[in-house]
């Protein structure tokens with residue numbers, strides 16, 4: 001497993017506003033979108049391309065286009081939905097699958113309530129998006145769904161990760177797949193309720209309200 005932590009003053013600035021409990025939902029949504037755009041640039045660095053002939057106004061040349069099978073972006077609902085537009089804006093030809101997962105706040109187990117993924121992911125580059133990697137339970141289950149369908153190349157884009165969750169992911173994945181985590185920051189620790197500290201609270205609630 002590879003970990004890439006964004007090291008950029010704009011990321012750090014936007015993340016600080018996101019953490020602030022006074023930041024309203026509309027501003028929070030906009031900042032998540034802006035941060036994803038910055039992270040997606042790094043996350044898509046190894047996206048596969050193939051040559052394509054291009055006629056410029058004055059010459060023939062060879063360019064590139066994103067190769068088939070097309071990449072698959074998978075937001076983990078709810079909070080991951082706030083990161084989808086930023087990904088598809090950079091990769092408009094990507095296809096989109098969906099996973100609806102909710103962490104049981106008592107047991108911390110990830111429960112899957114929606115699953116709309118292609119049956120066969122052999123050879124597809126997959127991009128999982130979810131703002132928070134806390135205990136790692138949700139992403140372990142999500143990565144397993146992709147690997148079980150044949151995916152071997154998975155990039156996870158998160159805003160915040162806890163060291164505890166990164167360790168769980170690394171131990172779980174082993175050599176079963178080629179997994180890269182791109183994250184805006186690795187925070188300090190989890191509290192007794194498995195919330196990321198200092199964190200930003202419940203990402204889903206801050207994006208969409210408490211339901």
Ligand SMILES: O=P(O)(O)OC[C@H]1O[C@H](OP(=O)(O)OP(=O)(O)O)[C@H](O)[C@@H]1O
Pocket residue numbers: 076077078079080101102103104108110130131132133134135136137138139165194202203204205
């Ligand atoms: O690493 P973990 O300990 O599994 O926790 C992380 C998960 O918790 C949050 O989702 P939540 O369960 O709150 O669902 P929501 O997006 O609907 O709010 C977050 O968006 C991750 O999916």
Ligand SMILES: O=c1cc[nH]c(=O)[nH]1
Pocket residue numbers: 132134194195196197199200201202203204
């Ligand atoms: O800090 C946390 C942990 C899990 N899920 C969140 O939304 N925030």
Ligand SMILES: [Mg+2]
Pocket residue numbers: 079202203204205
């Ligand atoms: Mg939530």
